[in-house]
Amino acid sequence: MANNNGAGLHSPLGLLAELTHRCPLGCPYCSNPIALEPRTDELDTQTWARVFAEAAGLGVLQVHLSGGEPGARRDLVDIMTAAHAAGLYTNLITSAVGITVPTLQRLAEAGLDHVQISIQDSERASADHIAGYAGAFARKRALAAEVVALRIPLTVNAVMHRANIDRIGEMVALALALGASRVEIAHVQYYGWALKNRAALMPSAEQVARAAAAVEELRKKHHGQIVIDAVVPDYYARLPKPCVGGWGRRSLNVTPAGKVLPCHAAESIPGLEFWSVREHSLADIWANSPAFNAFRGTDWMQEPCRSCERRDIDFGGCRCQAFALTGDARATDPVCHLSPRHQEVAALAAVQRDEAYDYRRM
Amino acid sequence: MNETASAIPPDARPRLPRGVRLVHNEAQGGWVLLAPERVFKADAIAAEVVKRCTGDTTFAAIVDDLAKAFSAPRERILADVTPLLRGLADKRLLEL
Numbered sequence: 001m002a003n004n005n006g007a008g009l010h011s012p013l014g015l016l017a018e019l020t021h022r023c024p025l026g027c028p029y030c031s032n033p034i035a036l037e038p039r040t041d042e043l044d045t046q047t048w049a050r051v052f053a054e055a056a057g058l059g060v061l062q063v064h065l066s067g068g069e070p071g072a073r074r075d076l077v078d079i080m081t082a083a084h085a086a087g088l089y090t091n092l093i094t095s096a097v098g099i100t101v102p103t104l105q106r107l108a109e110a111g112l113d114h115v116q117i118s119i120q121d122s123e124r125a126s127a128d129h130i131a132g133y134a135g136a137f138a139r140k141r142a143l144a145a146e147v148v149a150l151r152i153p154l155t156v157n158a159v160m161h162r163a164n165i166d167r168i169g170e171m172v173a174l175a176l177a178l179g180a181s182r183v184e185i186a187h188v189q190y191y192g193w194a195l196k197n198r199a200a201l202m203p204s205a206e207q208v209a210r211a212a213a214a215v216e217e218l219r220k221k222h223h224g225q226i227v228i229d230a231v232v233p234d235y236y237a238r239l240p241k242p243c244v245g246g247w248g249r250r251s252l253n254v255t256p257a258g259k260v261l262p263c264h265a266a267e268s269i270p271g272l273e274f275w276s277v278r279e280h281s282l283a284d285i286w287a288n289s290p291a292f293n294a295f296r297g298t299d300w301m302q303e304p305c306r307s308c309e310r311r312d313i314d315f316g317g318c319r320c321q322a323f324a325l326t327g328d329a330r331a332t333d334p335v336c337h338l339s340p341r342h343q344e345v346a347a348l349a350a351v352q353r354d355e356a357y358d359y360r361r362m
Numbered sequence: 363m364n365e366t367a368s369a370i371p372p373d374a375r376p377r378l379p380r381g382v383r384l385v386h387n388e389a390q391g392g393w394v395l396l397a398p399e400r401v402f403k404a405d406a407i408a409a410e411v412v413k414r415c416t417g418d419t420t421f422a423a424i425v426d427d428l429a430k431a432f433s434a435p436r437e438r439i440l441a442d443v444t445p446l447l448r449g450l451a452d453k454r455l456l457e458l
């Protein structure tokens with residue numbers, strides 16, 4: 001989709017702006033890194049505005065205002081307004097806890113294009129337990145209703161794991177009842193916090209098979225009514241997911257302190273040198289930062305990826321997962337059935353324990 | 363394309379819902395339809411069709427206009443545009 005700007009460099013399409021790592025929830029699969037960045041290190045409003053203008057200049061079309069909980073930023077409306085002024089499609093990714101109705105109204109007036117609300121389960125008690133926050137479920141329902149009342153399109157993000165994967169049908173029904181036009185059935189990806197909690201989150205093979213059948217059925221039943229996006233959970237897949245659409249190819253991620261990453265988990269790979277928007281322009285970082293060039297294209301690949309006919313389709317899978325499971329970030333993602341380490345993934349998936357979550361805390 | 367797409371009423375007024383925008387972007391190589399967390403590349407013809415989906419114009423008038431613009435038989439335009447718009451509506455990218 002993206003154009004070649006010569007020398008094999010594509011224009012990025014999307015920018016994930018992690019405005020803060022502060023969050024009232026404690027989800028045990030949080031995609032933020034284990035080492036969270038403190039409030040005192042966060043970029044100010046003006047710097048975000050500059051980043052958005054530079055992103056638009058690079059060809060970025062959509063900005064995802066995320067966190068942590070973006071509502072923890074008092075200047076959220078100003079930040080969103082700056083993104084809109086840069087011509088970007090603005091998407092707010094929120095836990096819904098911490099966004100007040102007046103803030104939402106001001107965001108709507110400022111042109112917010114879309115809202116994604118995470119919902120931890122279709123049952124209140126379980127949802128609040130997973131979020132580690134009593135009352136979260138009710139607040140999410142309430143904010144979702146406000147989003148729909150303001151006629152902003154709503155996506156429900158449902159992260160699935162052993163405790164809730166048997167209720168996909170109920171989650172989709174809840175999304176429909178809330179007036180969402182899209183629901184993401186997002187299986188936990190095991191990096192950072194989720195890796196710590198892997199045994200407690202891992203679904204069984206039977207659960208995964210039932211979930212796949214349920215999604216198929218629900219898509220037929222609700223065709224044209226709600227978009228259901230779902231993928232096979234990593235550890236039960238035969239083919240790896242295409243790492244962020246290709247490393248340094250379609251998207252970039254700016255951390256609360258201004259580090260620019262090829263994906264939100266990239267800091268889990270040791271030895272990568274990330275540049276900051278405090279010292280470099282986004283265009284300079286995109287083209288020249290060592291971290292972005294580390295796994296760009298296919299030259300870095302080893303066998304079996306190097307000669308694989310799918311190398312330009314799934315890009316060898318996920319670099320962070322390859323490192324997490326093999327200790328070598330250049331290895332074939334072991335989720336791939338062609339990886340010599342593929343059998344180990346099944347063995348890891350078989351480790352399932354009903355133990356207390358190690359909640360994400362700052 | 364699905365050739366059995368069900369007919370669109372001539373008096374329908376197709377429009378892009380809030381959260382879906384058609385934009386032209388040089389860096390991305392032309393027309394793109396921006397939607398919730400998704401981006402779709404639109405070829406020149408799809409862009410011409412979607413541009414006319416403003417909510418003000420009836421489907422019949424859009425087909426008439428396209429037939430004129432492309433100097434093509436109205437039936438052919440109708441046969442091409444119906445599955446295009448039905449497909450967009452199924453993806454919640456268009457309201458009919």
